[in-house]
């Protein structure tokens with residue numbers, strides 16, 4: 230099987246959809262944002278290099294990201310393809326990816342900028358399993374308890390504040406959105422309206438993968 234890319238602005242719902250689609254396809258979710266946050270928490274060299282960029286909402290340099298991905302794709306569970314969440318984000322990243330694995334579908338989740346701040350500022354995740362919630366749009370079924378692991382501790386991300394979101398959106402428009410045209414020219418881009426309820430978006434993504 231080939232790999233799939235979930236593409237879109239910060240807060241578009243890439244992580245939310247990846248967690249659902251991975252259950253259906255069996256492809257492991259590979260989120261560069263999650264990998265970088267783990268590196269920052271562990272205090273590794275990669276984490277030290279990445280932290281300043283992440284805190285200010287800028288993209289981490291391509292060399293750091295490409296090395297992370299090359300290492301990740303060598304792991305056993307990646308041999309039949311993966312579901313990329315938040316990678317690639319620049320043309321050089323996409324070019325590097327095309328040399329190491331083939332991508333069958335790029336799912337572009339489209340959400341207007343005006344909706345992004347409220348989505349990101351209301352986000353929280355389960356401390357144990359990382360499942361993504363929203364205070365208003367997507368709360369856990371039982372108040373204060375993760376739907377997936379019965380844990381009742383949650384995290385808020387350090388970069389989920391209004392100021393950093395504006396900088397992440399600017400980075401998206403300047404450096405990442407040109408990739409949509411790059412993938413469209415290859416005939417593998419599928420645009421999905423991400424400004425709807427979560428289940429409808431999941432259904433449309435699954436249809437476009439068939």
Ligand code: AP5
Nearest residue numbers: 239240241242243244245261262289315348352362363366
């Ligand atoms: P990363 O962690 O990838 O953040 P991001 O791209 O900014 O995306 P998010 O995780 O914020 O949003 P999402 O699209 O996953 O939305 P979610 O599903 O959570 O990257 C963080 C940083 O790391 C970057 O700024 C950069 O510094 C660095 N980095 C990472 N990858 C990099 C790379 N490849 N190159 C260079 N640097 C890199 O949903 C958001 C909220 O909305 C949630 O609360 C959710 O419940 C809610 N929600 C989801 N869907 C809906 C819906 N349909 N309706 C209403 N609410 C919804």
